[in-house]
Amino acid sequence: MTTNYLAKYRSVIIYGVSLAALLFLLKWLEWRFIIVDYAFEIYAGFVAVIFTGLGIWLALKLSKPKTITVEKQVFINAGEFLLDKSQLNKLGMSNRELEVLQLMAQGLSNQQIAEKLFVSLNTIKTHSSKVFEKLEVQRRTQAIEKGKRLSLIP
Amino acid sequence: MTTNYLAKYRSVIIYGVSLAALLFLLKWLEWRFIIVDYAFEIYAGFVAVIFTGLGIWLALKLSKPKTITVEKQVFINAGEFLLDKSQLNKLGMSNRELEVLQLMAQGLSNQQIAEKLFVSLNTIKTHSSKVFEKLEVQRRTQAIEKGKRLSLIP
DNA sequence: ATCAAAATCACCCTAAAGTATGACGGAAAA
DNA sequence: TTTTCCGTCATACTTTAGGGTGATTTTGAT
Known part of the structure; x- marks a missing residue:
């Protein structure tokens, strides 16, 4: 039951953990580049790239796969004779x-x-x-x- | 031909245009909140949310639908008689x-x-x-x- | 061991199927 | 127009199929 629950929301959990990790990363970056004036644009770009990737990954993980069902006709050989x-x-x-x-x-x-x-x-x-x-x-x-x-x- | 090319890469173009628009938006935000000290975290969160959404949208647009081929058994009607x-x-x-x-x-x-x-x-x-x-x-x-x-x- | 099918065969007789030949009218092709 | 094929029918004859009855042997089940 528990494992099932974990498996089902694994993606969401990973997302949450990733967010937390990123928060730390950002805090660290903030602290590091706070001195450098021009770090702001770099920081914004970095965040943009990371979260774009994250969004893509999230979407691919969570979105139901678009499926096109193609019926392939298999012709059954009706020639077989079976004695009744x-x-x-x-x-x-x-x-x-x-x-x-x-x-x-x-x-x-x-x-x-x-x-x-x-x-x-x-x-x-x-x-x-x-x-x-x-x-x-x-x-x-x-x-x-x-x-x-x-x-x-x- | 040209319309075809446009149609094919429409998503990519839209993404590019969106990026450009966001750049302007960011610049404006930067200019507006440069005065306010605590704007930095808000700004970063804003960027994160926007780009996460963008990534999700991109992924959903560009992901190829999976094609599932289902074999459908068709029993050939042996009753069909055609005179030769x-x-x-x-x-x-x-x-x-x-x-x-x-x-x-x-x-x-x-x-x-x-x-x-x-x-x-x-x-x-x-x-x-x-x-x-x-x-x-x-x-x-x-x-x-x-x-x-x-x-x-x- | 016994009993009931299944498989075998025979004889007689009738019905149906198949062969051979010829004929005739009509329609289509030469 | 003549020829050819189709569809029709007949007569005579032979072969095959089918029905009825009865008998013997083999085989499988009780």
């Missing part, structure tokens, strides 16, 4: 079924999918039928469309 | 063919497309065949996949 696993559970979609759906979306025929997965055509037909059931669609094109909407496929 | 017309020309795709392709991508059957466009099923078959030719594919699922890749459909 909660959706998978909700639909009760199995791994294999999802796999078949993905290959369907790539434009493969049932025959090609069968070859790719090393299973028979009939197996793929069974899988795709289940996919259609679970997605509540009739055709593979609809399945693809809905699969994309539900973030099951990119 | 140059691609259409390159492929020699007609309006009707593109229309059929779009409806295919929405999961419609040939029959449904025919009904939607008020033409016969055979007409749609002809169109889709030409679409497949031009896209160099065999199946509608492939056509959809390639159509999306080529920005023909969203």
Whole structure:
């Protein structure tokens, strides 16, 4: 708490101390040059310079920094695809079924999918039928469309 | 040019003029208070206050504003779809063919497309065949996949 | 060990999709 | 004006997709 208070008004305190120090300095100068007649102008100039500097320093320390906020637009790459696993559970979609759906979306025929997965055509037909059931669609094109909407496929 | 130069160094010029004015003021004060013995401290304090204020004013005028750059994340709206017309020309795709392709991508059957466009099923078959030719594919699922890749459909 | 999915496959049948070919009217380009 | 392309439609045929039913094996969880 105390340190915080000190830190907050540090500049003001320093200013006060500086003023005190300067007072002593001035008194000393006064005493020294009191003998010399032409010391008056020098003294005034000295004071002017010192306090101008002090004012500048004070202003820079205490004034809130003038800030210009520039908004820099950072474009986020929205291309990332993340599979919606909660959706998978909700639909009760199995791994294999999802796999078949993905290959369907790539434009493969049932025959090609069968070859790719090393299973028979009939197996793929069974899988795709289940996919259609679970997605509540009739055709593979609809399945693809809905699969994309539900973030099951990119 | 000249006005620009003046504008740029306006603060400095004003400062100079102010200094000159103050010099006159000081001279006058000197002359006035030279009689009074205790005028010295008053004079010094006056100078100190004036020049502190001047320093503060100078600093505030001349200090460069700090520029803070804030990165603002802008999520690019991935929904923006722009049809690639140059691609259409390159492929020699007609309006009707593109229309059929779009409806295919929405999961419609040939029959449904025919009904939607008020033409016969055979007409749609002809169109889709030409679409497949031009896209160099065999199946509608492939056509959809390639159509999306080529920005023909969203 | 048991039970429930998941994955596999088969057969049959229908519907939809795709290929090939030809035809015709209209509009735009040559 | 002729040619070319678009859009339309038809017929015939082949291939692929999809629905229904049933069966076996594998796998994971209780």
